[in-house]
Amino acid sequence: MSIDVGARLRSVRTTFGLSQRELARRAGVTNGLISLIEQNRVSPSVSSLKKVLDGVPMSLAEFFTLDLSAAPQAFFGTRELVELGNEELSLRLVAAQRPGRQLTLLHERYAEGAATGEEMLAHRGEEGGVVISGRIELTVGGATRVLGPGEAYYFASELPHRFRNVGREPCEIISACTPPTF
Amino acid sequence: MSIDVGARLRSVRTTFGLSQRELARRAGVTNGLISLIEQNRVSPSVSSLKKVLDGVPMSLAEFFTLDLSAAPQAFFGTRELVELGNEELSLRLVAAQRPGRQLTLLHERYAEGAATGEEMLAHRGEEGGVVISGRIELTVGGATRVLGPGEAYYFASELPHRFRNVGREPCEIISACTPPTF
DNA sequence: GTAACTCGTCTAGGATTTTAAACGCCATGA
DNA sequence: TCATGGCGTTTAAAATCCTAGACGAGTTAC
Numbered sequence: 001m002s003i004d005v006g007a008r009l010r011s012v013r014t015t016f017g018l019s020q021r022e023l024a025r026r027a028g029v030t031n032g033l034i035s036l037i038e039q040n041r042v043s044p045s046v047s048s049l050k051k052v053l054d055g056v057p058m059s060l061a062e063f064f065t066l067d068l069s070a071a072p073q074a075f076f077g078t079r080e081l082v083e084l085g086n087e088e089l090s091l092r093l094v095a096a097q098r099p100g101r102q103l104t105l106l107h108e109r110y111a112e113g114a115a116t117g118e119e120m121l122a123h124r125g126e127e128g129g130v131v132i133s134g135r136i137e138l139t140v141g142g143a144t145r146v147l148g149p150g151e152a153y154y155f156a157s158e159l160p161h162r163f164r165n166v167g168r169e170p171c172e173i174i175s176a177c178t179p180p181t182f
Numbered sequence: 183m184s185i186d187v188g189a190r191l192r193s194v195r196t197t198f199g200l201s202q203r204e205l206a207r208r209a210g211v212t213n214g215l216i217s218l219i220e221q222n223r224v225s226p227s228v229s230s231l232k233k234v235l236d237g238v239p240m241s242l243a244e245f246f247t248l249d250l251s252a253a254p255q256a257f258f259g260t261r262e263l264v265e266l267g268n269e270e271l272s273l274r275l276v277a278a279q280r281p282g283r284q285l286t287l288l289h290e291r292y293a294e295g296a297a298t299g300e301e302m303l304a305h306r307g308e309e310g311g312v313v314i315s316g317r318i319e320l321t322v323g324g325a326t327r328v329l330g331p332g333e334a335y336y337f338a339s340e341l342p343h344r345f346r347n348v349g350r351e352p353c354e355i356i357s358a359c360t361p362p363t364f
Numbered sequence: 365g366t367a368a369c370t371c372g373t374c375t376a377g378g379a380t381t382t383t384a385a386a387c388g389c390c391a392t393g394a
Numbered sequence: 395t396c397a398t399g400g401c402g403t404t405t406a407a408a409a410t411c412c413t414a415g416a417c418g419a420g421t422t423a424c
Contacts, residue, residue, distance in 0.1 A: 003242065005228055020372065030413050035373055042411055045381075046187055047225035060185065064243035065361070094310050094334040103285075103360050105310040105336065128276050128287040130356050132314055154277035154287065174312050176358030178285050179244060202402060212383055217403055224381055227411075 006040035008066055009052065013038075016056055027055030088114040104180040110136065110171040115164035121157075127177035128154035134171025137164045188222035190248055191234065195220075198238055209237030247284065247361070270296040286362040290355045292318065292347035302342035309359035310336035316353025319346045 013023050013034070020038075024031040029051055036042045037052070044052070046060070053063055084091040094105040108129075130152045137146050141159035146166060155161065157177060165171045195205050195216070202220075206213040211233055218224045219234070226234070228242070235245055266273040276287035290311075302321070312334045319328050320335055322343045329335060337343065339359060347353040 003228070003232060019370075021370080030415095031372080032374080032414080033412055036412080039373085043227040043229035045225040045227050045411070046185070046231060048412075049228060050185060059246070061243065061246035064241070064246055092334075094312065094336050102308045103310055103336075103358055105312065105334070105358055107312050107332070107334070126284045128285055128358075130274075130276065130287065130289050132356075150289070152274075152276040152287070152289070154283070154285075174314075174356035176285055176287055176310075178360045179241075201400080203400085212385095213402080214384080214404080215382055218382085221403085227381070230382075 003064070004040070005043065005049070006038045008063060009034070010038045011066070012053075012056060012058060012063065018056075023052065023055050025055075027052045087111060089116070102178060102180065104177045106173075106175045106177075108173045108175060110134070110163065110165035110173075112165060112168065112170065116162050121161050125157045125177050125179050126154070127157050127175060128152065129173045129175030132172040132174060134165060134169050135167035136171045136173060137166040138162075139164075185246070186222070187225065187231070188220045190245060191216070192220045193248070194235075194238060194240060194245065200238075205234065205237050207237075209234045269293060271298070283362060284360060286359045288355075288357045288359075290345075290357060292316070292345065292353040292355075294350060294352065295347060297346035298344050302344050303339075308337070309339050309357060310334065311355045311357030314354040314356060316347060316351050317349035318353045318355060319348040320344075321346075 013020070016023075018026075020034040021031040024034050027034075029048060033042075033044070033048065034052065037044050037049075049063075050060055053060060084093060088111045090109045092107040094107070131147045131149055133149055135146055135148050137144060138153055138161070139145075140153075140155045140161045145153075147153060163173075195202070200208075202216040203213040206216050209216075211230060215224075215226070215230065216234065219226050219231075231245075232242055235242060266275060270293045272291045274289040276289070277283055313329045313331050315331055317328055317330050319326060320343070321327075322335075322337045327335075328348060345355075
């Protein structure tokens, strides 16, 4: 399994400077279980993994969000800025090639009259943005609203949505969404 | 258990419009197991929960980060735009009050010479941004770089970082980070 | 040297999960 | 009316997890 619960748990436990027995005592499980989990000899039930993590303490969400390998790196400037789209709708995607990034950050530019398409978009996650210049019509789940410079939006991406430039000039937006569906 | 794996799974499954059998088929488990998990009659092993979520697909991290109470809603305009900071460094936080949001989206404005402070910042997560106007000096993990309009950055927030306006005019940035540490 | 402690690992068996197959219910249609 | 096929649930049996206790290795103290 690509999750490697064992390595994650061992990493967490040693980070907190605990022995298997000490963690087991705090968590109310046996030291043998900790050992078996860390060796990936068993795949713990959610309830027992939660008990174990309560001994640290750490939430399941944090536990599975841990990134073991990632040597943290930074990117600046325009090197990893990928240009997408066409004349109507151009997108500049920040840190496009970064493996396993948790965030999609976009610099969007809608030409006069441009839109995200005839169909409404719907996907998993959450997204938000800020309008830099121009005017954009945003439709989300039945509601429609026109936004100008300095205004912002935020919604659950499962709601059907659509963007359309209704102004007389190009419209620029900086937007972000997570998890990265782009 | 306060996690309520059952309700989470049922919520995920119905959001994607799948029946128990259809999800089971995609995940390579039996429909009975889905039923038992959703009723909290069993606490699934991590490996089987992962198999189930692979059928959606959704990661374990996302699954445990889900906020059940939050009915998907949209926000427009300036209503939930909270103003923070001072004259030196002003921040406008998008969808500030939204409970359980997964994204922090900021409109930042640095006055001439303003910085995020003497100390370097470091926290969990990832962040990125796009410069709208002005010039900002960004230091991340030893490296320093000055960015101008249209340029962008992206880095793991664990790396010590600091922003400073080194231009002759105010500097505006739209930035995003996840998970929300703000 | 050896006794007393800690460490992580292993094993048998009881407890729990998971499967495979049935169940009851509600539609749809011949 | 009676089949057909979908839905979620239930149930015995197989598979897996989890515990209690023992094991060998390493450290410290006498």
